Amino acid sequence: MNVPIRMLGIATTIFWIILVGFIASAAYSMKDLNFGVGEPQFTATSNQDLTLTLPLYIDNRGYYSLKSFNLITVFSDDEGIEISRASTFMAAIPQGENVTILHNVTLCIDSVAERANQYLFKDVNLTCAVTAGLNFAEIVPTQLATNVTFPWGAPFYNFKLGQPKLEAADLTHLAVTVPLSFENHAAFDLAGNIRTKLFDGHDTLLGESQTSINTSKYSSYNGNLEFSIPLTPAVSSTNLSGHFDVYFSTPMFEYGPMVIPYG
Amino acid sequence: MVEEKKKSPNKARDWAFKVAKATLKATLIYLLYFVLSPYIAMLSTLASGFTETIEVFVAVTIVLMILSDLTAKTIYQCFLNAGRAIFTIAYLVFALGDGVLSIALDNFSLTVNLTSLYAIVALLSLLGLAKAMLQAINFMSERAESGLKP
Numbered sequence: 390m391n392v393p394i395r396m397l398g399i400a401t402t403i404f405w406i407i408l409v410g411f412i413a414s415a416a417y418s419m420k421d422l423n424f425g426v427g428e429p430q431f432t433a434t435s436n437q438d439l440t441l442t443l444p445l446y447i448d449n450r451g452y453y454s455l456k457s458f459n460l461i462t463v464f465s466d467d468e469g470i471e472i473s474r475a476s477t478f479m480a481a482i483p484q485g486e487n488v489t490i491l492h493n494v495t496l497c498i499d500s501v502a503e504r505a506n507q508y509l510f511k512d513v514n515l516t517c518a519v520t521a522g523l524n525f526a527e528i529v530p531t532q533l534a535t536n537v538t539f540p541w542g543a544p545f546y547n548f549k550l551g552q553p554k555l556e557a558a559d560l561t562h563l564a565v566t567v568p569l570s571f572e573n574h575a576a577f578d579l580a581g582n583i584r585t586k587l588f589d590g591h592d593t594l595l596g597e598s599q600t601s602i603n604t605s606k607y608s609s610y611n612g613n614l615e616f617s618i619p620l621t622p623a624v625s626s627t628n629l630s631g632h633f634d635v636y637f638s639t640p641m642f643e644y645g646p647m648v649i650p651y652g
Numbered sequence: 653m654v655e656e657k658k659k660s661p662n663k664a665r666d667w668a669f670k671v672a673k674a675t676l677k678a679t680l681i682y683l684l685y686f687v688l689s690p691y692i693a694m695l696s697t698l699a700s701g702f703t704e705t706i707e708v709f710v711a712v713t714i715v716l717m718i719l720s721d722l723t724a725k726t727i728y729q730c731f732l733n734a735g736r737a738i739f740t741i742a743y744l745v746f747a748l749g750d751g752v753l754s755i756a757l758d759n760f761s762l763t764v765n766l767t768s769l770y771a772i773v774a775l776l777s778l779l780g781l782a783k784a785m786l787q788a789i790n791f792m793s794e795r796a797e798s799g800l801k802p
Contacts, residue, residue: 390786390789390790390793391790393786394783394786394787394790397779397782397783397786398783400779401776401779401780401783404776404779405776408769408772408773408776409684412769413684413687413688413691416688416691416695417691419691420691528768528769529764529765529766529768529769530764530765531762531763531764531765532762532763532764532765533760533761533762533763534760534761534763535759535760535761536759
């Protein structure tokens, strides 16, 4: 019986040495793993989507390959309503390789605007729940979860229509000029049309104006809306009052009417 | 008389060998711990108290190993070996629970699933326990065959 016991002892010792060696090399490998996150890129697509591309750099200089890399991001608003969910999966990151993974998050701006129009006019903070998981050294599944605050810049931040200025155009019409200004705080360029209807105090449509906008990201817009309205005794009075109905139309979203009183 | 005189240097040599073996094994284990300690300290920044727990484990394992080597060829060695195996399993159960290690830090949480490693270590410890039990049975049967008291 001495021989089997001795063999059992030798086998156990060998397995312990292999296990300790594996744990030591896996722990040592961790210091040679480098993770990096690049600058996010925003791209507006033709089908009313905004794509956020986040580059992830993984340099695996350790002794083991990383398996089943999975990144999940869930964007939700301040009320906890889910806006967008995206996941990126990579089957294996081989040992000794430097890999760049592009994580794409698609935000449907049209549905965002439908649900909460403050996204178009107010800067808000979105919550992004990030979960990253991978299988380290084949047998150690590891997961990292965090919540990140993601600032959402409104494309029509501080949208203002000024007081209408009346000028006689001819004997029958008045030219009305309305200053228009906003700041594009969004991470994408804004191009589209703003259509505005001018109503008097009795909800009578006086005129309509349309202007094209082309504003780069993080820049402001200042322009004028021009109306031509028929000259009537009510209109010619100095204290003109009523409201504007504003309609926004861009390749990414449609929104309106937004009612802005004047006078 | 002559036989007793012959046995004395053998006994001393046996003890010297046991002490040397125990010292060598303990030194090797401690060196391994010393090499791994920076990484253990690194993990300790994530999970407070991790270093202390490992230190206790290493200390108890080394003490049991030294005692086991010093009591070689006695029934006490079998008890100490079995004790060491049981201690390893008990340590694993208390330290890791279900094998999933969750560490909550400032604004993120890290979850490491050590179930596979946990299972391997537990199986190796059970193998050690089985070996200790076989050693004890063998020791008792040899003693019974030779008519000596255990």
